[in-house]
Amino acid sequence: MPQLPPDAAAVNRFPELLPLGIYTLLALVVVTIMLLASWWFGARRPGKNKGSPYESGVIPTGNAQFAVPVPFYLVAIFFIVFDVEAVFIFTWAVAWDELGISGLIHITTFILILLAGLAWLWIKGGLEWGPSRGQGAGSFEE
Numbered sequence: 753m754p755q756l757p758p759d760a761a762a763v764n765r766f767p768e769l770l771p772l773g774i775y776t777l778l779a780l781v782v783v784t785i786m787l788l789a790s791w792w793f794g795a796r797r798p799g800k801n802k803g804s805p806y807e808s809g810v811i812p813t814g815n816a817q818f819a820v821p822v823p824f825y826l827v828a829i830f831f832i833v834f835d836v837e838a839v840f841i842f843t844w845a846v847a848w849d850e851l852g853i854s855g856l857i858h859i860t861t862f863i864l865i866l867l868a869g870l871a872w873l874w875i876k877g878g879l880e881w882g883p884s885r886g887q888g889a890g891s892f893e894e
Contacts, residue, residue: 823881826878826881833866837862837863837866840859840862841859841863844858844859
């Protein structure tokens with residue numbers, strides 16, 4: 753097969769990239785039209801209801817700045833950690849035949865490191881979300 757000059761090789765790739773270019777151009781045109789239409793047809797009349805915050809149909813009262821108790825964040829972090837762990841373990845299980853004993857050693861190490869972290873968190877008291885011994889029930893600060 754004869755070698756093509758560098759310019760000819762670049763020209764031969766143009767038909768492959770043409771649909772991508774057309775799609776990108778059309779997407780930009782549609783987005784631009786939608787943004788211009790919302791700006792053009794949008795209501796520009798300020799009112800007292802437009803400037804007020806919306807709280808599911810309820811008129812907000814009080815200060816919106818309050819401290820959320822830490823356990824809510826901990827639940828979110830645990831959820832993310834265990835989801836990532838589940839993804840890795842599921843991927844390992846799917847590829848078990850190709851990974852063999854080496855994969856088993858790696859996933860076992862991964863699980864043991866996670867269990868060690870969980871044990872450390874438990875020992876440090878990171879899983880104690882209820883009221884502590886020095887405080888009464890319902891000790892979350894308001």
